[in-house]
Amino acid sequence: MSKRGASKLLEDPVSEAGLSFEVDVAPWLGNQAALFLLGGSGGELQQPSGAALVATTDIDATRAAIDKALAAQDPAIETTTETYEGVDYQLESDADTDQGAYICGEESALLDALEGKRGNPRLKPPFPANQGLYQGPTLINNVETLCNAPAIIGKGAEWFAAMGVDKSTGTKVVSVSGNVRRPGNYEVELGITAREIVEGIAGGPEDGRSVKCWFPGGSSAPVLLEEHLDLPYTFEAMAEAGSMLGSGAIIVVDDQQPIVPLALRLAEFYRHESCGKCVPCREGTNWTVKTLERIDEGEATPMDLEIMAEVQTNIIGNCLCVLGDSMAMPIGSMIKHFRPEFEEHIERARERRDREDIPAFGAGELAAAAGAGPA
């Protein structure tokens, strides 16, 4: 049985391929979930059973799996054995649950969590292909890739590569959220324009509003502007524009949204999710939140904006995993694209604070201060 709840635009390629591919759920991991297989290509497994963890966007299946796991009070949801039609191979699979931390989308943190430890990224090397789950060779891939595998095996690589453009072949499940009329998950052929996705498929912002900026590949991607919507939605075009296609989670921000609260919310999230293992991420995310709070509360000066921009460049590339960069890249891009708005926010917040400070003095204190004359 195939569950491709995300597939709204294309026919279900998995079932067309005539293969049986059971997709079970670990929905709390969202698109950060990974499927991992134990054992080498030679077939001898490192553990008594192979293990697989996959996710789907099928909401009914998701809900059923959550209910089942909660009812059982057991992290292991189920074990299945699948026989693939036409392939003399049996795959035993376990679906496992996790604590749901964002960092568990990082492969080595996911492995630690599956071993029952706190989900912290590991130092690499060794890489999981050499020493992964319980120190055994472990192949990790994202769910979407593995969901495509049966169709590619069944129909051939040429069939898949005929879709898309350049090196961005095939399809992509995009998850469009934010200020659009039809948020949802859509499977699209790579190479269509981002505008077709945001304004066509997802309906764009409400009447009278326009796209202020958008995240092409999740909240960790640098933001792009309205003018970038006419670019083809491909890995290459997004990278050339200064961002990344990433997870395909497109977040749309309309022109009614102020940029400072958006940046603050995003930084708070990454501060909360940082595992704290390395300094640039642990301190950088905290610093960024505190600076944005100062900006919003009228305590910042333009110099704080410069320092905050510099903090982002010092985080990027200096962390153990990409979570630090995941905050620094979008925040840095917001400062780059919306610096005048940040500066105006600083100025207005300071004026507001100054106005609010005046009544804080009692009339008597003000009179005494005036009567005291210059010191």
Ligand code: SF4
């Ligand atoms: S970058 Fe952040 S989440 Fe990743 S290891 Fe360092 S502190 Fe932990």
